[in-house]
Amino acid sequence: MRALAGVGWRAAPGPTAAMLVLSLLAGVCGFVIPLLTGQAVGQVPSLLGRGVTATFVLTLAGLLSALVVSSLASTLGDAAAGISEGLVRHAVDLRIGWTQSSRPGLTRLEDPEASRAIQVVRARAWELGYAHLTLFTLIPTQLVILVGGAISLGVVLTWWAPLVLVAPVLVAAEHARRSGVSQMGVFARRGEHQKHAASAFAQGMGKGAKEIRVFGLTDLLLERMEHHNAATYHPFWRRRRAAAGLGLGWALAQSVAVLVVVTWAVGAYGTGRLELAQVAAALPLVVALMRVDLSSTALVSRAAAATRTLDEVAAPEEFTAVSARIAVNPRADSEQDLVATIAQGLAVAPPGGEPPEIVFDDVGFSYPGQSTPVLEGVDLVLPAGAASALVGVNGAGKSTLVKLLAAAYLPTSGRVLVDGEDLADLDEEGRAAWQRRIAPISQEFLRLPLSIGDNVELGSGRIWSGIIETDHYPDHAALDRAADRAGITDLVAGLDRRWATPLDKTMPGGTDLSGGEWQRVGLARALRAVDAGARVLVLDEPAAALDVESESRLVAGYLDVARATTSLIISHRFSVVRPVDHIHVLDRGRIVESGSHDELMTDPDGVYRGLFSLQAARYAEATGEPS
Numbered sequence: 001m002r003a004l005a006g007v008g009w010r011a012a013p014g015p016t017a018a019m020l021v022l023s024l025l026a027g028v029c030g031f032v033i034p035l036l037t038g039q040a041v042g043q044v045p046s047l048l049g050r051g052v053t054a055t056f057v058l059t060l061a062g063l064l065s066a067l068v069v070s071s072l073a074s075t076l077g078d079a080a081a082g083i084s085e086g087l088v089r090h091a092v093d094l095r096i097g098w099t100q101s102s103r104p105g106l107t108r109l110e111d112p113e114a115s116r117a118i119q120v121v122r123a124r125a126w127e128l129g130y131a132h133l134t135l136f137t138l139i140p141t142q143l144v145i146l147v148g149g150a151i152s153l154g155v156v157l158t159w160w161a162p163l164v165l166v167a168p169v170l171v172a173a174e175h176a177r178r179s180g181v182s183q184m185g186v187f188a189r190r191g192e193h194q195k196h197a198a199s200a201f202a203q204g205m206g207k208g209a210k211e212i213r214v215f216g217l218t219d220l221l222l223e224r225m226e227h228h229n230a231a232t233y234h235p236f237w238r239r240r241r242a243a244a245g246l247g248l249g250w251a252l253a254q255s256v257a258v259l260v261v262v263t264w265a266v267g268a269y270g271t272g273r274l275e276l277a278q279v280a281a282a283l284p285l286v287v288a289l290m291r292v293d294l295s296s297t298a299l300v301s302r303a304a305a306a307t308r309t310l311d312e313v314a315a316p317e318e319f320t321a322v323s324a325r326i327a328v329n330p331r332a333d334s335e336q337d338l339v340a341t342i343a344q345g346l347a348v349a350p351p352g353g354e355p356p357e358i359v360f361d362d363v364g365f366s367y368p369g370q371s372t373p374v375l376e377g378v379d380l381v382l383p384a385g386a387a388s389a390l391v392g393v394n395g396a397g398k399s400t401l402v403k404l405l406a407a408a409y410l411p412t413s414g415r416v417l418v419d420g421e422d423l424a425d426l427d428e429e430g431r432a433a434w435q436r437r438i439a440p441i442s443q444e445f446l447r448l449p450l451s452i453g454d455n456v457e458l459g460s461g462r463i464w465s466g467i468i469e470t471d472h473y474p475d476h477a478a479l480d481r482a483a484d485r486a487g488i489t490d491l492v493a494g495l496d497r498r499w500a501t502p503l504d505k506t507m508p509g510g511t512d513l514s515g516g517e518w519q520r521v522g523l524a525r526a527l528r529a530v531d532a533g534a535r536v537l538v539l540d541e542p543a544a545a546l547d548v549e550s551e552s553r554l555v556a557g558y559l560d561v562a563r564a565t566t567s568l569i570i571s572h573r574f575s576v577v578r579p580v581d582h583i584h585v586l587d588r589g590r591i592v593e594s595g596s597h598d599e600l601m602t603d604p605d606g607v608y609r610g611l612f613s614l615q616a617a618r619y620a621e622a623t624g625e626p627s
């Protein structure tokens with residue numbers, strides 16, 4: 001509960017404090033109004049024939065004031081709640097997004113337990129906003145009515161009446177709290193099903209949508225989503241139904257308690273032990289107590305459990321530091337100012353400096369939870385300011401080696417040294433700083449639904465502004481240079497809004513690119529990063545989707561850029577790696593050959609020569625030229 005309150009308090013301290021004060025005020029009005037109403041009604045018989053008394057006027061004035069305060073508290077409370085809920089939801093979304101993207105390593109992201117926890121929190125994120133409102137409005141109001149009403153009833157009627165009425169309310173609230181915790185327990189254990197249902201939905205809506213239709217998989221996907229949703233929610237709903245049934249039982253118990261108190265009061269009036277005024281004052285209080293509802297403690301308990309899971313995946317103190325960094329200047333009065341503020345806070349440009357030497361020293365690696373090593377005893381030197389290449393068959397471990405180079409994973413044995421410094425000795429900040437020195441294009445490079453300019457410019461470390469209507473790039477010359485080297489100058493010139501054209505068909509004026517065009521945009525981004533100061537260039541299959549002309553431009557451009565960087569290129573196309581001086585062959589997780597193309601071709605039994613000859617022969621066969 002404290003964790004949930006903490007989330008709300010950190011996200012919206014002002015509105016939350018206002019909500020709390022106003023809801024306490026509403027609670028006071030909640031028992032004062034029935035008390036004064038009853039007292040006013042109780043005085044009526046004694047006024048007959050005597051005229052209005054000062055006490056009666058004071059009672060009515062008090063009642064009127066309480067009604068006005070109640071109405072104001074309700075209106076202002078609604079406004080504070082609206083602001084507060086939005087801020088809390090925003091903070092929760094941000095924190096979930098941050099857990100998935102902030103850490104330099106991939107280990108945690110791929111950990112099944114962490115991924116299940118993130119899925120559970122994502123599914124209940126909407127409930128955290130509601131629970132925050134309930135915790136700071138509904139529950140304090142109801143508690144004040146319960147306590148104030150009970151004390152007032154004890155004073156005006158008899159001491160035991162509040163005990164009889166309050167007991168079932170409290171027992172029902174505790175029951176709701178426990179059932180909320182147990183419902184969440186059931187839900188959280190179904191994280192695997194939630195992931196399957198979410199992934200079936202994502203496939204149907206996303207990149208897989210085309211093939212799903214072509215293969216006629218729509219019904220299968222829907223059935224799969226239905227199956228996993230049912231497996232997620234049925235046990236949860238069963239608990240909720242059982243809890244609702246018991247809740248009904250407590251409501252009946254409360255009715256019986258009301259009946260007992262009212263019957264006793266009427267009987268006591270009949271026998272002259274109570275005044276009419278006492279009974280009249282007590283009855284509205286009994287009604288107010290009967291209407292106290294603390295069943296929302298179930299919602300709060302579920303959300304509190306979800307918050308604990310959120311705290312596990314994203315520690316609040318770490319996140320506080322992040323949110324302070326990305327806090328937007330609230331006084332920014334135009335969208336441009338806002339963008340400038342965000343960019344100032346977040347820009348992490350590559351640091352520049354000299355290209356480093358990278359050494360793999362007897363490196364071994366297995367993915368977390370797997371026993372078979374992907375890399376074993378890898379010794380490799382990537383000389384500073386020189387181009388290197390890595391070749392090998394599918395699954396040899398090339399991309400894995402790049403992940404170790406980028407410190408996305410740490411080796412399970414051996415060391416990766418950058419200018420002599422072991423990457424394993426760096427803290428998270430140090431690892432993130434190392435990653436900023438790298439200009440990568442990976443096999444699954446980022447394709448953001450933003451303008452083409454933003455897609456390239458983010459290589460410089462400047463956050464994209466998200467404003468695609470204006471041409472806001474600070475260094476157009478650098479952008480054009482990257483375009484020229486990656487061969488997208490004509491592509492950009494041919495787009496309706498040039499650099500500002502969104503690469504998303506669902507956006508106004510948006511378009512989409514072919515696979516090869518996208519790959520060249522990814523390449524331009526890596527080159528823009530080098531221009532901005534990245535000194536390690538890593539290209540993992542940069543030519544996979546390129547036509548022959550683009551490929552030869554890549555080869556020429558790569559060697560040119562590679563001189564200013566320590567670079568590594570991975571490609572199945574030997575025409576791409578052939579001109580590189582240092583070529584390494586990775587075979588089943590080990591470096592088996594190293595040298596220039598000419599050196600490697602001298603070994604008649606060499607893996608490189610075998611693979612090269614095979615590709616050359618296939619090419620000759622296809623073109624009719626001798627190999």
Ligand SMILES: Nc1ncnc2c1ncn2[C@@H]1O[C@H](COP(=O)(O)OP(=O)(O)OP(=O)(O)O)[C@@H](O)[C@H]1O
Nearest residue numbers: 110367370374392393394395396397398399400401
């Ligand atoms: N995240 C992961 N978790 C577990 N195993 C993985 C993971 N990523 C890759 N592997 C395994 O590691 C091995 C090497 O994969 P890697 O992607 O490094 O090969 P590669 O040489 O880049 O192949 P390709 O030429 O097909 O890109 C493969 O057997 C693959 O199944």
